[in-house]
Amino acid sequence: MSELYQHRARKRFGQNFLHDAGIIHRILRAIHARPDQHLLEIGPGQGAITEGLLGSDARLDVIELDQDLIPLLKMRFGLDPKFTLHQGDALKFDFASLVEGGEKLRVVGNLPYNISTPLIFHLLDHAAVIEDMHFMLQKEVVERMAAGPGGGDWGRLSIMVQYHCRVEHLFNVGPGAFNPPPKVDSAIVRLVPHAVLPHPAKDHRLLERVVREAFNQRRKTLRNTLKNLLDAQAIEAAGVDGSLRPEQLDLAAFVRLADQLALQTKPE
Incomplete structure (x- = not known):
């Protein structure tokens, strides 16, 4: 296990690895995965949340961009038949390719701050195959997602996310929960795609x-x-x-x- 922590977080991938056991437990409790579900984790990193998700006995696909992390993830989880690893860019990934029949994905991720907004928009394009999403994001981004009209946080992100989803700002996470600690506060958000759009647009x-x-x-x-x-x-x-x-x-x-x-x- 000590070898896992020799991987250096890469700035160009926006990596900040979660290590706080209390926060990890709180996230897993919020997700509350069950054995009959199909989960997708974006950017598992060193597997801090991955381990708990697999512990639920749900099927788990993970997408990791950093090639250097692939052997570490295979070593930790590769023998579990419910675990499938995809090396690639989540911004270009076809999430619909993972679902069979009428099943839906539950998406989880500690998202790099530098790609969080475009990735959210990419996921919204696949809202029809997603049951819910739980993300660790920059606190400021979560506040914009959950904002209401009339304030400075209300904008494109708020409107388009709320068009597709119900937004719940669950709790905040300080920089000390990560290695290396980011320069900003983080937050956990739950996005639940609407079964019926409250304000459907013609296009x-x-x-x-x-x-x-x-x-x-x-x-x-x-x-x-x-x-x-x-x-x-x-x-x-x-x-x-x-x-x-x-x-x-x-x-x-x-x-x-x-x-x-x-x-x-x-x-x-």
Whole structure:
């Protein structure tokens, strides 16, 4: 086992290995994996959480980018028939390829801060095959995910995550729980894809486009930030006040704007 800890965390992979036994136990308790489930761990690192997940007797796939960690993971877990290791980039991984029949994945990960947002968006594209997600993220990112309209944290990430999922900020984790300790606080978040979308858009890609455009200049009014997509009349037709700033709108209002754009871009 001592050999495992000779692996140096690599800055380019954003590695900070979790070592606090109390935090690990708390995470595993929050996940509460069962034998009949199919789990996917992104970035298992040295296997701090992996060991507990396998202890639940659930099937476990793991995706690890760092080739140097592959032999360590194989040595620790390779003989367990329920363990499958994939060496590769989670940002390019087809998560749907792991599911069979009507089963769904439960996704877990201590995500590197430098790829957390694009990876969340990639996972949201696969929300149909995901039961829930438990992630360790930068605390600031979790606060943005869980934010409500009207504040500075409300933005593209909040809206698109909440469009697809229920967000629960479970608990915070200090830098001392990691080796090396990061310069920021972390938090555990639970994301549960909606069985039925509370505010379904005609085209969620158009919703992404409207939200991205709106928050590109968040201090300006919607009339200004959306002028390349929707004129003042179209904004009004969506039941939205064009003199508001984007952070003042809730998810339902953004969906109405996206649906208005869908009407405009509908082929003749």
